[in-house]
Amino acid sequence: MPSLKEIKGRIASVSSTLKITSAMKMVASAKLHKAQAAIGNMLPYEQRLSRILAALLAVSEQPAGAVQHIPKFPAKKREQTDRTESVAVVAWSSNSSLCGGFNAAVIRKTSAVVKKWEQDGAKVTVFSVGRKMADAMRKAGYPSPADYTKLADAPSYEGAAALADTLIAAFDEGRFDRVELVYNHFHSTASQPTRHEVYLPFSVENIPEAAPEDFIVEPSREELIAQLVPTFQRLRIYTTLLDANAAEHAARTVAMQTATDNGNNLLQELTLEYNKSRQQKITSEILDLVGGTLQQ
DSSP states (O other): OOOHHHHHHHHHHHHHHHHHHHHHHHHHHHHHHHHHHHHHHHHHHHHHHHHHHHHHHSOOSSOTTOOOOOOOSSOOOSOOOSSOOEEEEEEEOOSSOOSTTHHHHHHHHHHHHHHHHHHTTOEEEEEEESHHHHHHHHHTTOOOSSOOHHHHHSOOHHHHHHHHHHHHHHHHTTSOSEEEEEEEOOOBTTBOOEEEEEEESOOGGGSOOOOOOOOOOSSOHHHHHHHHHHHHHHHHHHHHHHHHHHHHHHHHHHHHHHHHHHHHHHHHHHHHHHHHHHHHHHHHHHHHHHHHHHHO
């Protein structure tokens, strides 16, 4: 049985840890509230842009059953082939730990995606957004072409747009045949499922369906689509960045709350053990005194 001094030391240690986890939970909760507000303000704009783009791409002025021509994006400078030879995977993680299984889940999913494409004979390049993902992929032999760790801590449209333009240009030039996204989606505070989506080649399946609307389009429908699609693709990277950021703070809030609850339970057990040991010691001392008195 541990001594009273040892139990008292463990109580002090747990109490100190509780102060840290409680403070981290409050900080993560505040950041989560801010991240939720950011993505909540962005979603109406993205949804409206998606509806406009879907309406422009919808069959409107052609006979029933006719197939409407949809401009290719990007304007490919190479011949299309059925074989996928080069794939870019953009994977999001956090820069720090203490967020439960948040990083482990997305790293595991990214590794599975990379392995699947390599088994199909494709060359894979991983764009790691977040230090944890960058470290894991570098150890696995997939160093990120650039450092995107700042985006994980401070999401910005400029940084997201620059990443989107890099991916679009590489796809347009033929360096990548396909671009995919892997990230944790913020479903709720208690749920952050991992998502795997196709980013390029662009497809109307990537945007929600919308009924055709009576738009007056100038200078032309094709030119407007050529402007809207890149804007939509940049916005998609930014929205994904905000989504992953909110998921990170949600995971950390839950993890710190769980750690705090477990710490409180452990503190109660240690306090009970300390009181029992102290009572036993007092009883033993009383018995020694009584025994000494009787011997006299």
